Amino acid sequence: MSIIVKNISKSYKQVKALDNISLEVPSGELFGLIGPDGAGKTTLFRILTTLLLPNEGTASVTGYDIVKDYKSIRNTVGYMPGRFSLYQDLTVEENLRFFATIFGTTIEENYDLIRDIYVQIEPFKNRRAGRLSGGMKQKLALSCALIHKPKVLFLDEPTTGVDPVSRKEFWEMLKRLQEQQITIFVSTPYMDEAALCDNIALITNGKILRIDTPEGIKASFPHKxxxxxxxxxxxxxxxxxxxxxxxxxxxxxxxxxxxxxxxxxxxxxxxxxxxxxxxxxxxxxxxxxxxxxxxxxxxx
Amino acid sequence: MNTKNAIQVENLTKTFGAFTAVNNISFHVGKGEVFGFLGANGAGKTTAMKMLIGILKPSSGNALVANFDIATQADSVKKSIGYMSQRFSLYNDLTIKENITFFGGIYGLNKADIKTKTHALIDDLGLHDEANKLVGALPLGWKQKVAFSVSLLHDPQIIFLDEPTGGVDPITRRQFWEMIYREADKGKTIFVTTHYMDEAEYCNRVSIMVEGKIEALDTPKNLKTTYNADSMDQVFLKLARNLA
CATH class of the missing domain: 3.30.70 (Alpha-Beta Plaits)
Known part of the structure; x- marks a missing residue:
């Protein structure tokens, strides 16, 4: 198993953001966390990427415990947060080089992994990140999250606010990354994107409603x-x-x-x-x- | 021009220097119609909508919105329309009641009207327990329902909605669309921009903008037939990039 979540709960004051969540994601799977704004998706991402401690429960990523082994997890995973969080006043290439350096690698060393994605923005490599279009920002953020060759990729609402053409291209990129044996944990509020995942968890109000394949989810509908x-x-x-x-x-x-x-x-x-x-x-x-x-x- | 139409656009163009953002578009929206205005990022949707709501002057061409000329009667246009966007709709640090009072004032309603409308709105949405809570504390779906109701305070003839239900949970989303249909049923015209194709499927007719031009305009059903597609998503992909 690449990701194991056991009975995780997290509250912010009165609000229970996550209520006893459990799930497992096998290595190499494209797993979708599907739910509306406020469902608790980002909280789960932040817990799994060791940026937030749960109140209860345990979780591991590639065998590392999210509390004890947080440093190992940070070196093993790539994380693309929902809000664009690259340096707006660095250029495309500077951002990529910065993230490569932080992880002790170089663009050249792992170029193969990002080539497909990066070639599309390479013509703009001297443009500041803040001046890119939505679709291009998304591609740069994905390149930066991949440059250290992570085993698990966390993508929090990567397609929110992006037009249908870019969304389609993005999902095709994810499918190709999956072929490189990278486990992908992705969230989206858009149910139509769920169909492209191997397994999905439906989440709302901090609770998981069901985990199954997209076909299994549809087949479980109890009425005509x-x-x-x-x-x-x-x-x-x-x-x-x-x-x-x-x-x-x-x-x-x-x-x-x-x-x-x-x-x-x-x-x-x-x-x-x-x-x-x-x-x-x-x-x-x-x-x-x-x-x-x-x-x-x-x-x- | 046909005064039965809520929106009548003729050869509308907007250029920024050498760049043509909106290139000679013409279309109309009938009274009581739910009209979807679609396009990829950068296709010119926002520029076109800014002209229609009277905050950007066209370079050439003209348009009537609620029978007012957008170039010469922009103030009258603004008074005849409601506007709601996903990004900004209400003040998070005011309560629901305060937001209603504030926007009622902006729209020029008198105190008695604001009071009546506030009660009606809170009754309608069943928000008695939340009326004095900060809007920021409400779930997104409720916020959007309140924002839509607030955009109706001054009884506008046309309501412009900019990606109204992005990220909203599926059930609340349906309630939102029921509110939209209710207003359309009363004769209000609804103009929705979105790049979520499932939202487009709720519209009576949709237009699709590609590089400043309207490339297609029809009912979702006819568009799917014309482009031999199962979904609006496929129609969009075929038009916008000859994909799919």
Whole structure:
């Protein structure tokens, strides 16, 4: 196991940021911690990277204890915090050289590992980091987190605020890094990114809701799920809320995801109910659950 | 121009020196429509939106927002719109009540109106226990719901939302979109910029900006058909970089 977390809890005054969290990440896995802002993701990152002590529980990273062996962990892991934390007034190349030097290595020694990523920003190597675009900052931060060839890479919300093109490129980079036997522990509030991980933990309010593969998470959804649409979206939400066979009804893009509270549910009954309530262009059809459906079902 | 539209944009252009940030864009947004305004980082979204909310003058072209000309009637534009962004929306070190009073004052509401609206807003959101708490202590999702309600205080015809639900938990996010649909149902127009494609799927129509131009504009469903894609994410990738 690359990362082992056992019964970790952490409170800030009255607020319980992490409540008895346990998880394990095998070596070489791409593991996703998926949850909204305030779920406790960053607190767990800070504990695992030895920047914060837990109130209870134990954890180890590549066999090192997060409390006793904190110095060894710091030499073994790469950490890219959520907030851009490179030196804004150093250039791209100066930042990279600085981080290499701190870890007692050189850019040249580990260039192979970062080449794919760094070539994309190398044309701007003399530009100050503060003047880079969001996508370029993200690539530089990843290069700096990798330059000492870490065994485990911690990425706290690397794609927040980044456009879809850069997000896609970023996940492709992670997949290639994984081939180099680096364990990657990544967090995101975006459920669609969860599908790209080997295993994911759904986290909210400091508690882990479930750990499984993305497919397993979807398959665990306990109801049939239907997409429903009519011309009047707002009225549709309200009417579904009042419908006697509704377990849940949540907007999902242009459709409402509707789950019935009985296995005897028939789509024609719902269509009939909506017609009686003066809806037009009614669509009702069965669909498969997404990770977000499961997340909501579990956190409800 | 068609006065049935909440927003009518004709050949709008903005240049900064030799750089054309917004390149001759034209589109309209109907009253009561939920319109998504998408684009990659640096595509020109923010520049275009700044012009539409009356804080940046266009280099050429024109636009009517709530039937006011953005170049010559910018003050009237500002009074007719609400604005909410993920980055800045409320003062963290004021309470919910204080924020409402403050923004009510900014929007020119009188004391009696502010009092009525404060009660209504707090009732609506069920925030009686939190009304005197600092906004900074609220979970992000609640903050965003309060911010949206505050942007409606002066009864604007059009509400501009800049990435309204980024990072918000999935259930609160749905409640937020229900509030948006409620306002659209009342005839308010909603203009949303985002680069999260699942947010785009909630819109009646979306436009996608690439390098200063609007490259596509249609319903999410039609865009997916046109670009032979399963999701808006794929549509976006195909347009923005011929990927996917």
């Amino acid at each position: 799920i239907y997409k429903v649409k009519s011309t009047k979206t707002f009225k549709l939400i309200q009417d579904l809320g009042a419908y006697e066979q509704t377990h849940s009804a949540y907007p999902f893009g242009e459709y409402i995801h509707f789950t019935p509270n009985t296995t005897a549910f028939r789509t024609q009954d719902l269509t009939h109910f909506l017609k009686e309530n003066h809806h037009t262009n009614i669509e009702v059809f069965e669909t498969g659950p997404t990770i977000e459906d499961t997340f909501m079902e579990l956190s409800d």
